[in-house]
Amino acid sequence: xxxxxxxxxxxxxxxxxxxxxxxxxxxxxxxxxxxxxxxxxxxxxxxxxxxxxxxxxxxxxxxxxxxxxxxxxxxxxxxxxxxxxxxxxxxxxxxxxxxxxxxxxxxxxxxxxxxxxxxxxxxxxxxxxxxxxxxxxxxxxxxxxxxxxxxxxxxxxxxxxxxxxxxxxxxxxxxxxxxxxxxxxxxxxxxxxxxxxxxxxxxxxxxxxxxxxxxxxxxxxxxxxxxxxxxxxxxxxxxxxxxxxxxxxxxxxxxxxxxxxxxxxxxxxxxxxxxxxxxxxxxxxxxxxxxxxxxxxxxxxxxxxxxxxxxxxxxxxxxxxxxxxxxxxxxxxxxxxxxxxxxxxxxxxxxxxxxxxxxxxxxxxxxxxxxxxxxxxxxxxxxxxxxxxxxxxxxxxxxxxxxxxxxxxxxxxxxxxxxxxxxxxxxxxxxxxxxxxxxxxxxxxxxxxxxxxxxxxxxxxxxxxxxxxxxxxxxxxxxxxxxxxxxxxxxxxxxxxxxxxxxxxxxxxxxxxxxxxxxxxxxxx
Numbered sequence: 001x002x003x004x005x006x007x008x009x010x011x012x013x014x015x016x017x018x019x020x021x022x023x024x025x026x027x028x029x030x031x032x033x034x035x036x037x038x039x040x041x042x043x044x045x046x047x048x049x050x051x052x053x054x055x056x057x058x059x060x061x062x063x064x065x066x067x068x069x070x071x072x073x074x075x076x077x078x079x080x081x082x083x084x085x086x087x088x089x090x091x092x093x094x095x096x097x098x099x100x101x102x103x104x105x106x107x108x109x110x111x112x113x114x115x116x117x118x119x120x121x122x123x124x125x126x127x128x129x130x131x132x133x134x135x136x137x138x139x140x141x142x143x144x145x146x147x148x149x150x151x152x153x154x155x156x157x158x159x160x161x162x163x164x165x166x167x168x169x170x171x172x173x174x175x176x177x178x179x180x181x182x183x184x185x186x187x188x189x190x191x192x193x194x195x196x197x198x199x200x201x202x203x204x205x206x207x208x209x210x211x212x213x214x215x216x217x218x219x220x221x222x223x224x225x226x227x228x229x230x231x232x233x234x235x236x237x238x239x240x241x242x243x244x245x246x247x248x249x250x251x252x253x254x255x256x257x258x259x260x261x262x263x264x265x266x267x268x269x270x271x272x273x274x275x276x277x278x279x280x281x282x283x284x285x286x287x288x289x290x291x292x293x294x295x296x297x298x299x300x301x302x303x304x305x306x307x308x309x310x311x312x313x314x315x316x317x318x319x320x321x322x323x324x325x326x327x328x329x330x331x332x333x334x335x336x337x338x339x340x341x342x343x344x345x346x347x348x349x350x351x352x353x354x355x356x357x358x359x360x361x362x363x364x365x366x367x368x369x370x371x372x373x374x375x376x377x378x379x380x381x382x383x384x385x386x387x388x389x390x391x392x393x394x395x396x397x398x399x400x401x402x403x404x405x406x407x408x409x410x411x412x413x414x415x416x417x418x419x420x421x422x423x424x425x426x427x428x429x430x431x432x433x434x435x436x437x438x439x440x441x442x443x444x445x446x447x448x449x450x451x452x453x454x455x456x457x458x459x460x461x462x463x464x465x466x467x468x469x470x471x472x473x474x475x476x477x478x479x480x481x482x483x484x485x486x487x488x489x490x491x492x493x494x495x496x497x498x499x500x501x502x503x504x505x506x507x508x509x510x511x512x513x514x515x516x517x518x519x520x521x522x523x524x525x
Contacts, residue, residue, distance in 0.1 A: 061086060066273055073270075074262035081177055084156045087269050091155060094276055096365070097269055100372045103392060104151045104399060110143035111434040113464070119426050129418060129427035136417050139170045146406065146433065149174070149255060153402045157265035159255040160193055162247060163413050164231055170417070173230075179203060182254065182263040183246070191263070193252045195234050195245040200226075250416050253409035255402055268373065268398060275368035282356040282364075289353040297349035300326055306342045318342055373398060396435070403433040 073079045090097045114133065119126055140163075152174075153159035160180040162173045179200050183192040204225060209217045219225040227235045237245035256265030300322060306315045322343050329337035339346065373395035407430075415428050448465045451457035460470040480486075 061277065063274055063277060066270075066277070070270070073266050074258075074260050074264050077177065077181060077264065080157065080264045080266065083266070083270055084177070086273065087155055087267055090269070090273065090276060096368055096372065096374075097272065097276065100269070100374065100395065101151060101155055103395065104154055105147065107392070107396065107399065108147050108150055109434045110146050111467075112142070112146075113432045113434065114429045115432070116429045117426065119424075122424075122427070125423060126427055128421075129423050129429075132417060132421050132423065133414055133429055136170060136414070140172045142410075145172055146403075149406060150399060150402050153255040153257055153265075153405075154398060155267055155269060157257045157259075157267040157270075161253050161255075161409065162193075162231060163251040163253075163416065165420075168420070176203075177264070180247075180254075181244075184263075187249050190249060191254060192249060193247045193254060195230075195237070195247060197234075197237055197243055197245060200230075200234070201238075250412065253412065255405045255409070257398070257402060268371070272368045272371035275364040275371065278364045279361065279368070282361055286355050289351070289355060292351040292353055295351075298326070298330075299345075299347055299349050300339075300343065301345040301347075303342045303344050400435050403435075407431050407433055 069079050069083055073083060087097075091101045092098065114130075116126060116130055149159050149161070156177070158177055160175050160177070162175065164171050164173055175195070179196060181194045181196055183194050185192050201222060204222055211217060219228065223235075223238065226238050231247065231251070233248060234245050257267060259265040302315075302319065302322060304311065306318050307313045308315075318340070322340055325339070326337055326346065329335050337346070374392055410431050411428065414431075415425050418425060418428055444465050448462045451465070452459075452462040458470075459473070463470045463473060
């Protein structure tokens with residue numbers, strides 16, 4: 001369908017004399033394109049809320065408490081919430097557990113690949129589907145979502161999410177357990193999530209910060225905050241005073257770890273807590289022993305005869321005298337002390353406590369690391385040294401397992417976005433989040449060479465593994481060919497570029513013809 005330039009009137013600017021400048025059809029196109037691109041990338045500033053969290057009661061963390069929490073934890077929301085509060089405490093406090101969490105954050109591979117199906121005769125729809133999905137990934141900030149969701153799914157065993165939209169703009173919200181609950185039902189194998197309205201309203205109660213004029217910086221009322229920050233079904237539930245609200249199954253999703261086909265997931269860190277408690281006990285005992293050993297106790301013993309024949313004399317004067325003399329001598333760098341005749345002995349009293357056996361400490365520390373997916377590999381040993389490397393292979397496998405669940409949720413959301421834009425679901429892509437192991441540069445180089453040389457893969461695949469954009473390389477190669485870079489950067493004649501055909505061997509003797517023939521024959525042979 002063609003459209004003539006007379007069908008539209010676009011006013012670009014007004015002059016002081018009120019004459020208007022009407023754009024040409026080409027200029028109109030530029031203005032429309034700029035407006036479209038603005039709307040295309042506009043997220044309309046969608047808010048999301050931080051909800052209040054209760055502090056952990058440290059007095060209840062005992063081995064017996066952990067045994068109780070481990071019993072059928074995946075079906076008990078309160079147990080999962082208590083476990084996660086303990087885990088958050090130990091991530092902040094424990095060196096190994098905190099390091100594991102940081103390792104996961106550092107090793108998240110935010111690269112991903114989209115694979116769009118080929119649909120015959122629908123080139124325009126395929127291109128539009130690609131543009132829509134790329135825009136969607138940009139709006140939800142997919143790389144940031146991966147860095148945020150995967151470590152939290154590992155540390156808490158659960159990561160509930162909801163895809164919220166407004167004016168064709170999308171944002172992914174995360175709701176903590178307690179506010180969101182897993183129902184007793186599934187739809188097509190996916191758990192139905194519920195919002196606990198009582199818990200939500202309770203956690204949204206916070207100090208309302210205001211400006212100097214007394215106006216709220218964000219929202220005046222709870223109703224306004226829920227209307228702007230939460231799905232429409234939640235706002236409807238608030239108006240109708242529902243206790244629970246069922247979230248849209250198409251837009252909700254949850255990542256679960258070790259859920260054992262039950263309602264909730266359980267973090268792998270939980271298995272390391274008993275060893276952490278034992279290490280804490282060892283550390284506390286050593287600290288007490290160190291304080292006791294740090295005290296200097298000097299005992300001065302006097303003869304009992306100073307108490308008199310019936311031992312009823314106080315002898316405070318003699319005791320004070322002996323004590324004063326000893327302390328006066330003790331102040332000197334070199335202590336020389338001669339006790340009075342009634343002083344029997346002076347000696348140190350040292351605590352007999354011993355530090356915890358290091359083998360016990362190492363046992364529980366190794367047990368803790370094994371639970372977290374970390375192992376020490378002995379690389380080599382000799383009389384004077386031993387080298388150990390840390391293996392996080394099992395930890396990376398767990399990360400990849402979490403990534404697979406995130407892939408399923410994203411593909412479900414892609415269908416929602418395409419359906420909203422009137423695109424057939426035949427064009428829905430599959431997404432693969434690149435394994436964390438592929439962050440290794442050496443592995444990337446080997447894999448790129450293998451795919452290109454032996455599997456005959458595309459330039460885009462091989463370059464993409466190395467983080468190089470194939471379109472950028474294409475334009476650079478075209479420019480270099482047009483400007484004859486190969487002719488300009490001809491290799492200089494050096495020892496590394498010279499083939500040696502004319503200069504190898506013994507130099508030709510130009511003065512002796514017979515010698516020339518011998519040298520020539522030798523080169524030819």
